Amino acid sequence: MLAVAAVSQNADDPLSGLDVGEQPAPDVPDGWTTVSIRAATLNHHDLFSLRGVGLPADRLPMILGCDAAGVSADGDEVIVHAVIGDPAAGGGDETLDPRRTLLSELYPGTLAEAVAVPRRNLVPKPPALSFEEAACLPTAWLTAYRMVVHRSALPAAGGGTLLVQGAGGGVSTAAIILGKAAGHTVLVTSRDAAKRERALKIGADEAFEPGARLPVRVDAVIETVGAATWGHSLRSLRPGGRIVCSGTTTGANPPAELNRLFFLQLSVVGSTMGTRDELAELAAFIDRTGVRPLVNDVRPLADARASFAKLVRGDVFGKLVLTV
Known part of the structure; x- marks a missing residue:
């Protein structure tokens, strides 16, 4: 499948390790499911990974991306929660689980045609939100x-x-x-x-x-x-x-x-990220109030390098969206 991956790391030239090309489809462990991505967005977390911060080199190549919205294997329009963790281990809050991780740190991320996530990480997408808008929500x-x-x-x-x-x-x-x-x-x-x-x-x-x-x-x-x-x-x-x-x-x-x-x-x-339930709250808040995420730029997944270049330059006000 087409995906955007970190294949090497360079603190001074992060884009040198960026690859836009074919990667294996994700494995689907028990209790997990797949989402066909319709839109995903970039974060500075992706640049940190390319610079060697937070992503060990022995996990390369790693598909990047934390944010996405798409269609579940059951045919539902969903938003993907990026925090992979056990709420019970964090006293009811998966962001406090000492073993928590984000998509693209231990498991392949969302800058791809499909992603695998735990079933509990899926949040219904409000019909009034486009996939591009919904994909802005899970991280920033x-x-x-x-x-x-x-x-x-x-x-x-x-x-x-x-x-x-x-x-x-x-x-x-x-x-x-x-x-x-x-x-x-x-x-x-x-x-x-x-x-x-x-x-x-x-x-x-x-x-x-x-x-x-x-x-x-x-x-x-x-x-x-x-x-x-x-x-x-x-x-x-x-x-x-x-x-x-x-x-x-x-x-x-x-x-x-x-x-x-x-x-x-x-x-x-x-404060770090948010829970799956808070993501559902946020989606409902956005739907109820009528406010919308600010989108700076929308490009197809194949043009990801241009979006990453904008992120490196800091020439951004709002979110950079990649569509599948």
Whole structure:
């Protein structure tokens, strides 16, 4: 079958190990099933794999991709949940299973004509969502949904204030749209003036340069940038506010500023992906509110290299979609 795979790894030139060609059809263990892919999307996780981060070389070649929507072996339109784990091992949350893995880490991923997954990893696709839109949800959008709705401690009825650091990435773009749909005031930062303008167009209330003094102290911060924005995130919180962190793209060891942390009684919580049930919640939320994932580019699977090149350049605002 046609698939996009990592066949070698290079930290400086990740695309040198990218292969778009024939790969074996996936094995289907007991309790698993197959999905015929209709659309899949790219994530920075795919570039990490090509750079040798998180994917041991002895697992190559590995079909890349975490996100997909398609048609199950039973003929149902479904969204694929990318976390392979046991909820019981995580106290009811498969993301807390110490042995959890994502598609494309231990098992072949979604950038292919078909993927094999546990049956419980299938979520019904709302009919109102296209396959391209549905394929955006399982990684970046699910990560943002858990951060905004379940980890931020913002009021469920809306009315909170949210700062999203680094507008433009998949998680931050989703957080802007979801935060507004949930009824919160959303502020964003970006060093790119064009991305600040786009953030305003998709619903952000105000956009600022990194480090700028904000007009209000916020209730929560969505933090995926790390060292470059960490101090600003702490300074932007009201007393008792909360940082929700799911990434560190500019470095994982910022100054802790513990005096500010304890004196203002701030909270810092981590967040990784989301559960299968949260993915179902997200799909229902998208269906109910009418908001839609922001798609940057759609190409056929055979043109995957061009999409990966865009991802490497950072020339992206929204999701890169590959169709089968």
